[in-house]
Amino acid sequence: MIGWEFPPFASGGLGVHCLELTSRLCAMGVEVDFFMPKSGEGVNSSHPNLHIIEVAKADISPYIFVSKSRRHTTYGENLMHAVEQYNKECAAVLVQRAKERGYSLIHAHDWLGVKAAGEAAGKTRLPIVHTFHSTEFDRTSVPWDFLVDIERQGVQNADLLIAVSRRTKAQLMRLGANEGKIRVVYNGVDAQKFNNGNGGNAALERFRQGRKTVLFFGRLTEQKGPMQFLHAAKKVLQVMPGTLFIVAGKGDMLPLLINTAIELGIKDNVMFLGYLSEEDQKRIYSAADLYVMPSTSEPFGITALEAMSAGTPVIISRTSGVGETVKGALLVDFWDINGMAQKMLSVLKYPVLGSSLSNAGKEDAMKMSWEKTAQSTIEVYNEAVARGKQ
Amino acid sequence: MKACFYFQVHQPLRLKRFSIFESHEQSVRERYFDNGLNRQILEKVAKKCYLPTNALMLELLEKHPGMRVSYSLTGVFMEQCKMFAPYLLDSFAALAKTGRVEFLSETYYHSLAALFPSKDEFVEQVKLHQREVEKLGGKTSVFRNTEAMFSNEIAYLAQRMGYEGILTEGIEHVLGWRSPNYLYSVKSCEGIKAMLRNYKLSDDIGYRFSAKWWSEYPLTADKYAKWLSSLEGDCVNVFMDYETFGEHHWEDTGIFEFLRALPGEMGKHPNLEFVTPSMLVKSAGAVGEIDVPHVISWADMERDTSAWLGNEMQRECFGILQELEAPIKxxxxxxxxSAWRMLQNSDHLYYLCTKSLSDQDVHNYFSPYDSPFDAYVNFRNILEDLRGEVKARQKA
Known part of the structure; x- marks a missing residue:
């Protein structure tokens, strides 16, 4: 499996997916060699079937720097070079190991692994399963042709494609994928992990002072909609002035968002938390009265499931993959600030709604397990191998 | 065997997407109800179902002198007809003129008023409905409560208002080993007779008519007439939504051909006779007594009130509706x-149903909302607005 990141050195759904998927696959008897760039920190395998192969050094988080304004500096030079280097070395090591390990197939993720998978498959004749967690069309409103081309290449090279939602499936078809080779496999959640509710956090409580709390948690980029969150917050505060809004996550929009909070006159009600450790994530989900995911385009949205498994009511964008499959959530259009604010206020004002959403959300989270994701992935593997033999 | 066909005719008065951020200069009715959408849906269903089915019924009544049918038109439906499609009411009045069509009584607002602790509102709504139906040329001695909700107490209320019969669902846990094909008296009532829906034969048309998985598919009129004729008992009550014709089952399923052929096929069986509910309760006696201490209905698998009051969101909203009665009056x-009464329309609560979220196809089919939670947000904000309006007027 050609990956990029692995928690805790991860910036998004791709890393969580790889960690959770590989551990379930290995438990189900699949042997996985997981390729990733050298993190410098050393990543340990969680299972004897999982071998972590670190090649090339790259300490750049790919999605943090995807932004129109900066792409020609950071994104363009450093990251592209690192990806190039990683793919090259990855392909070489993979081809070499293929002889001794007897691989059945190559499983790659997103545009980051397209070249390595293509090159290695060319030499080993192994089938490729390629999962897309997002496409360039999701990440920005002005897609970069260079990346779109790589994604097109990945879509062409793959024997079977895994899309993390029907929404992503449609994006892959936009990239020229044949519908017949796309399989939709939803992400999951470890329902136990976030459902521990272990007592919140004293420091946070002091700041919160009993205020109703609304949480945004995601990369601070255009795609995730933090700006809409602040504008909706302003509307909510007109009706419920005591509400606290937490913006958790990092990204290049942070300075802009801080300025916006000041300009909107809501800075005393908005708290920017930056990067959260997994422990802090657990705390923040259960501390919040409401989780809002206002993404403009969200291929899946694992954090919504995490919040649901913690029993926190969620409002999610209609343009999200997770919104296709869960029932215990309120849906909003990301551009409809009034609608978003009205739903936020409803959850905060009417406790019956919060508790009903919480119960239904927990039920949804129970159904969306990583075991199920792994099981479906194995089915796609089997199909790809069978196709390869024909 | 007396065959009683009864059709429920109803269209909810759908709500606007209420915005708490908009200014409130409009009247409450304009603020809450989506007239554009309501007109659009009524016109659509009129075209697909009401008008062609009424025309066909009229033709059949003229052709078959023994044929009789009955309806109940909710007040909410009649009011929308007056606003958007008066010609539709005329077509029902034309049916009444034949003298062989009966319009039953019910609560004007298609409400759950029978479940309010005080029964005044219920009685007022039934009387309001009576007045409207009389204008159409109808007269009846039979009552049918919203969604066939029924209990000993509701039967007693109907009896006190002078009704001789009441319709409800023929469910096993009420009947035990007994058949729905007879009339029954009701515990702690005197004289009022319960007519029980034969849900199997009703659903054969209402639900299964176009179901290709069904072993009896396709259902033909001669087969159905044979089934009716071979039943044991005094009467068979076939009750369903009128929208069955052309709306739940589209024209291309053959539902209109089925209806067109049915009276003729039934005529081939001398033991079959069409009756209206009033004729039936006057001509047949009760063979036993039913005892229904808890409210039953014709909805969902549970056949109780859980489709409207099954979860906390629904009970909270219903509680607010009740709480507003005294101050509004x-x-x-x-x-x-009138706005408060229109909000009592049972559909507004039905959309909030979360019963097995994984399997609520029927609820989703009828709901204009994303989810029950979405429906709650809209309904609850409207109720909150009405509450505020009441408070403001109390102060003024």
Whole structure:
């Protein structure tokens, strides 16, 4: 499996997916060699079937720097070079190991692994399963042709494609994928992990002072909609002035968002938390009265499931993959600030709604397990191998 | 075997997407109800179902002198007809003129008023409905409560209002080993007879008519007439939504051909006779007594009130509706009263149903909302607005 990141050195759904998927696959008897760039920190395998192969050094988080304004500096030079280097070395090591390990197939993720998978498959004749967690069309409103081309290449090279939602499936078809080779496999959640509710956090409580709390948690980029969150917050505060809004996550929009909070006159009600450790994530989900995911385009949205498994009511964008499959959530259009604010206020004002959403959300989270994701992935593997033999 | 066909005719008065951020200069009715959408849906269903089915019924009544059918038109439906499609009411009045069509009584607002602790509102709504139906040329001695909700107490209320019969669902846990194909008396009532829906034969048309998985598919009129003729008992009550014709089952399923052929096929069986509910309760006696201490209905698998009051969101909203009765009636404001009553329409609560979220196809099919939570947000904000309006007028 050609990956990029692995928690805790991860910036998004791709890393969580790889960690959770590989551990379930290995438990189900699949042997996985997981390729990733050298993190410098050393990543340990969680299972004897999982071998972590670190090649090339790259300490750049790919999605943090995807932004129109900066792409020609950071994104363009450093990251592209690192990806190039990683793919090259990855392909070489993979081809070499293929002889001794007897691989059945190559499983790659997103545009980051397209070249390595293509090159290695060319030499080993192994089938490729390629999962897309997002496409360039999701990440920005002005897609970069260079990346779109790589994604097109990945879509062409793959024997079977895994899309993390029907929404992503449609994006892959936009990239020229044949519908017949796309399989939709939803992400999951470890329902136990976030459902521990272990007592919140004293420091946070002091700041919160009993205020109703609304949480945004995601990369601070255009795609995730933090700006809409602040504008909706302003509307909510007109009706419920005591509400606290937490913006958790990092990204290049942070300075802009801080300025916006000041300009909107809501800075005393908005708290920017930056990067959260997994422990802090657990705390923040259960501390919040409401989780809002206002993404403009969200291929899946694992954090919504995490919040649901913690029993926190969620409002999610209609343009999200997770919104296709869960029932215990309120849906909003990301551009409809009034609608978003009205739903936020409803959850905060009417406790019956919060508790009903919480119960239904927990039920949804129970159904969306990583075991199920792994099981479906194995089915796609089997199909790809069978196709390869024909 | 007396065959009683009864059709429920109803269209909910759908709500606007209420915005708490908009200014409130409009009247409450304009603020809450989506007239554009309501007109659009009524016109659509009129075209697909009501008008062609009424025309066909009229033709059949003229052709088959023994044929009789009955309806209940909710007040909410009749009011929308007056606003958007008066010609539709005329077509029902034309059916009444034949003298072989009966319009049953019910609560004007298709409400759950029978479940309010005080029964005044229920009685008022039934009387309001009676008045409207009489204008159409109808007269009846049979009552049918919203969604066939029924209990000993509801039967008693109907009896006290002078009704001789009441319709409900023929469910096993009420009947035990007994058949729905007879009339029954009701515990702690005197004289009022319960007519029980034969849900199997009703659903054969209402639900299964176009179901290709069904072993009896396709259902033909001669087969159905044979089934009716071979039944044991005094009567068979076939009750369903009128929208069965052309709306739940589209024209291309053959539902209209089925209806067209049915009276003729039934005529081939001398033991079959069409009756209206009033004729039936006057001509047949009760063979036993039913005892229904808890409210039953014709909805969902549970056949109880859980489709409307099954979860906390629904019970909270229903509680607010009840709480507003006294203050609204004290204000003596016709517009506020009518808006409050329109909000009692059972559909608004039905959309909030979360029963097995994984399997609520029927609820989803009828709901204009994303989810029950979405429906709650809209309904609850409207109720909150009405509450605020009542408070403001109390102060004024």
């Amino acid at each position: 004290e204000l003596k404001d016709g517009e506020l009263l």
